[in-house]
Amino acid sequence: MNAKRFNWPLLSGFLLSVFAFLSYFFIFVWFPSTRNFPWANFLLFAVAGVLLLFGLKRTFGETRSKFSKVLGSIAAVLGVLICALFVFGFFVFAKMIPPSKGAPQVGQRAPEFTLSDSNNRPVSLNQLLTSPTNGKAPKGVLLVFYRGYW
Amino acid sequence: MRGIEKNLSTLTSLGIRPVAISVDTPEVNRGFLPKAGYTFTFLSDPDVDAIRRYDLVHAGMGENGHDIARPAEFLIDANGVVRWVNLTENYWVRATPEQIFEAAKLVE
DSSP: OOTTTOOHHHHHHHHHHHHHHHHHHHTGGGSHHHHSSOHHHHHHHHHHHHHHHHHHHHHHHSOOOHHHHHHHHHHHHHHHHHHHHHHHHHHTGGGOOOOOTTSOOTTSBOOOOEEEETTSOEEEHHHHHHSOBTTBOOSEEEEEEOOOOO | OHHHHHTHHHHHHTTEEEEEEESOOHHHHHHHHHHHTOOSEEEEOTTOHHHHHTTOEETTOSGGGOOEEOOEEEEEETTSBEEEEEOOSSTTOOOOHHHHHHHHGGGO
16 A cells, blocks of 8 residues: 555544543543543544544545455444444443432431451541541541442 | 542541542552552442442442442531432542532531
8 A cells, every 4th residue: 555545534533533432541531521521532533533534535536446445434334333332331331320229318327337448457437537637537528439440 | 539639638628538438459459559649548348348338239240240339429427427429320420529629518
């Protein structure tokens, strides 16, 4: 393939759609403004879509081999599928979580527990509420339950 | 979690002690916390004991079908009473530092 015939919009569009997908997990998840609604990823997908369209236009608008047309179509379809997978993952799969109807509600007493910290020391909720932080007893304890990193 | 670490001094000055809870073992946390730069308390609940008491079990979603916690945040006042709850409907969407500062006013 020589430089003149090389279909860079198609390749970069495809690679950008891969990046648009992966960048959420490696970059944008770390900032609340890009995490809680993945607008930055959608922007990247939109640019990838435009590049793929240009690439397809070039593939089908010029006299190219059947092979490059098939390859171009596959790249474009994969790009769209990657975007669809991202949308599904964020808006459907990530919402498949239990309703937690029995979780303690505002005004209720928080259930007591004793768990190990990272030094294997047992720590109770009562200790967390009473032992000093910054020299004084805390006004409140913020419990953050998370899925874990395994 | 990163937002909490970044705003740790503000939270501490507001009298709020953040505590993270997951099924990760103390050994996993010991390896992970310094690498990720976390300095606040992380507790281990591998048997989903506290996680079950707070009705936050997400059955079979962990490694090898292990039960894990669904994400959730609770602010508990000095008397042990829940003052604020955030049960996300999407596990990528978490409480922002601003929401937590707002909630902190409830225990002033």
